[in-house]
Each structure stands twice: as structure tokens, then as C-alpha cells.
Amino acid sequence: MIRMLLWVLGGALLGGIVHLGTVLVLPSLATQDAYSRIAPIARVNAVTPLPPPTPESAAIPFMDPAFAISVCRYDLSDGPIKFSVPVSPAYTSVSFYTRSQVAYYAINDRAAGRRVIELDLMTTEQHNDLPGDEELTAADRLIVESPTVTGLILIKALAPEPGLLPIARSTLAAARCIVQQP
Amino acid sequence: MRLLFGTLLALAVAAAIGLGATWLAITQGTAYGGVTIGAWTAWPKVGTAGIDPYARAMIARSGELPVGSGDGVAFSARTDDAGKPLDGRCDVALAGITPQARYWTITLYDPEGRLVPNSVQRQGFTSQEIIRRADGTFEITASPRARPGNWLPTGGIERYVLVLRLYDTPIGMATRTGREAPMPTITQKACP
Numbered sequence: 001m002i003r004m005l006l007w008v009l010g011g012a013l014l015g016g017i018v019h020l021g022t023v024l025v026l027p028s029l030a031t032q033d034a035y036s037r038i039a040p041i042a043r044v045n046a047v048t049p050l051p052p053p054t055p056e057s058a059a060i061p062f063m064d065p066a067f068a069i070s071v072c073r074y075d076l077s078d079g080p081i082k083f084s085v086p087v088s089p090a091y092t093s094v095s096f097y098t099r100s101q102v103a104y105y106a107i108n109d110r111a112a113g114r115r116v117i118e119l120d121l122m123t124t125e126q127h128n129d130l131p132g133d134e135e136l137t138a139a140d141r142l143i144v145e146s147p148t149v150t151g152l153i154l155i156k157a158l159a160p161e162p163g164l165l166p167i168a169r170s171t172l173a174a175a176r177c178i179v180q181q182p
Numbered sequence: 183m184r185l186l187f188g189t190l191l192a193l194a195v196a197a198a199i200g201l202g203a204t205w206l207a208i209t210q211g212t213a214y215g216g217v218t219i220g221a222w223t224a225w226p227k228v229g230t231a232g233i234d235p236y237a238r239a240m241i242a243r244s245g246e247l248p249v250g251s252g253d254g255v256a257f258s259a260r261t262d263d264a265g266k267p268l269d270g271r272c273d274v275a276l277a278g279i280t281p282q283a284r285y286w287t288i289t290l291y292d293p294e295g296r297l298v299p300n301s302v303q304r305q306g307f308t309s310q311e312i313i314r315r316a317d318g319t320f321e322i323t324a325s326p327r328a329r330p331g332n333w334l335p336t337g338g339i340e341r342y343v344l345v346l347r348l349y350d351t352p353i354g355m356a357t358r359t360g361r362e363a364p365m366p367t368i369t370q371k372a373c374p
Contacts, residue, residue: 096250
């Protein structure tokens, strides 16, 4: 009987390891995560407007219907990305996600403090490779380091009333997300 | 023989406990660091690089993108203040004020995060659309039938989730109490 209890106890300990292992591995196995849902409809290194969410269909769950949303699916393997978006009259924000949906950086129009949110997105290695003097001339440019080579930039412009959605959309239509020529 | 039986038993227990705990953790919402105010809960850490593994697994499963902490914070409510699940067939009153934020939106989703179909195409309100009383407070009625004032149609679905998103707000990880962040109360009234 005691031997049996020991086996059960051992199984329970092993179960704890199985639990931790599956929780850690799950994000890399998910096939319906946000990146996988957006990848088929968004071109690489270009800004794609996401269709507004409706009860019948939405690109990803829990989208805020008060916003016009565009996405840039980036791939930094060809070089850093220059990103810019003009600020809409109400509220504009730019959020950065890794391939596994970790929101590592987000900035809104007020924090940017200008009429255009402008920044350079690069990996840590690309940032280290920047020549020193270029970094000085680029001092007024915001540099964001991406922990992963691929990921998503989510660009959102608020329409405080449904009638203002076209204005929010046209603001996002001017967003740029392009690979810098070396 | 006994060894074989013991090993199989241990492995079965391991699989049951391990997978069961994982399933419970990611379906029941056990992310760490939640800020609960009344019926509302937010996970401000989910919008940062310091997100915990449980929240990552939950997000990978649901397919959503969390609100970045430099953008805002999302509070969700699945029950009323008394802990009763929100029922789309009842009249539910949301009343009071919201924490400080440049803009906020409130949206009604089904439990899977889809918008709910209704005849007036209303899925939520923004802070600018809402009709307020003279003292700045507001009341929203979530109900299957049309109501005067701020009517949020539920489409008569059995269960729903309310998400209050605050944009450009000082509310975040340091927020702990309802005094810093006064959230609207949620009361279920008439149920048919």
C-alpha cells in the first residue's frame, strides 16, 4: 500500500513538471495565435489595414471596434525598418509585438510629442552595428530594439464616434513601414 | 510486474495532473499580477515584456493581442458586483465614473471575444459618445431590448464579457485600490 502511495506521489511530482513544461511550450505550438491569424492577410514589411471587426468575422478576437487598426508584419533579416505614422486628431498609438505576442513596446501620440510618430526598428545586433557618428546624427530619432527578428506592429487610430472612422482610416493609410536601404 | 504497474500508475497520474492543471490554468485565467477592482480585473503586466508564462499561454490560445502598457490598460468583467455571471437576457446597469484616462472605450463581447450581432450595430461606447449626467457620472444599460439613454444591446446571448479599455492612463501596475481607479459598478436588475 505504501509502495503504491509512493508511486502516486512520484506521479504527482512528475505531473508538476509536465504542467510547467506544457505551459512553457504551448505558445510556440499554438497555431491559432494572433501572429498566425494575421500572417495570411498581411504582407511582410508593409502596412496592411485590418478589416473592421464585425460579429461575423474579426481578424483576431477582442479587437476594439472603436479603432481603425492597421498592422505591419515585420521581418528584420534584410535590415532595420523605418516606421512612421501621422497622428490622427483623436488618439493614435503604435504597439510592438514579438512573434509570440509579447507586447515589448508601445507608444502613443502624446508620448511621441510630434505630429508624426517616427522610429527605427532593429534587432539588438543591428543596433550594435550602427556606426557611432550615425547614432549621433540620429539622436532625435527613436530607436526600438526588437527581441525577435519577426513580429507585428499594430497601429491604431481612435474614432471617438463611428462617423469619424473614415478620418482615422485615412490617417493610417499614410503609415509607412519599409526596410532601410543599407 | 509490480514495477511495471507502478510505473504506469505514476505516468498516468503525471499526465492527468500535468495536463489537467495546464488546461485549467489557461482556460480559467490564472495569470499573475491581476488588479481587481469591483467586478473588473486587469493584468497590466500582460502588456509588457515581463508577461508571465501563464498569460503567454492564454494569449497564444485565445489569439488576441494584449494592449501594450504604453498604450493603455484593459479591464474585463464577466460577472456583476455580486459575482453573478453577466446574463444577456437581463438588464444590467453600469453606473459611475471611470479612472483618469484620455479616452476610454467599453465593448461587449461574447466569451470567445467576438462582437455580438444586434439590430442597431452598437458594440460599445467611447468616452466621447456617452451621455453623462450633469455631475459627470453616466449609466449604461446592457439589455436585450431597447432602453433610453446609453443602451448597450446584448443580443440576448447567455453569457458575455464587458471590456473597459483606458487609453493613455496613469492606471497600471502600481494601481491597487478602487480609490485610485474608480470603476463603474455593475448591477443586474430585471431578469425575465
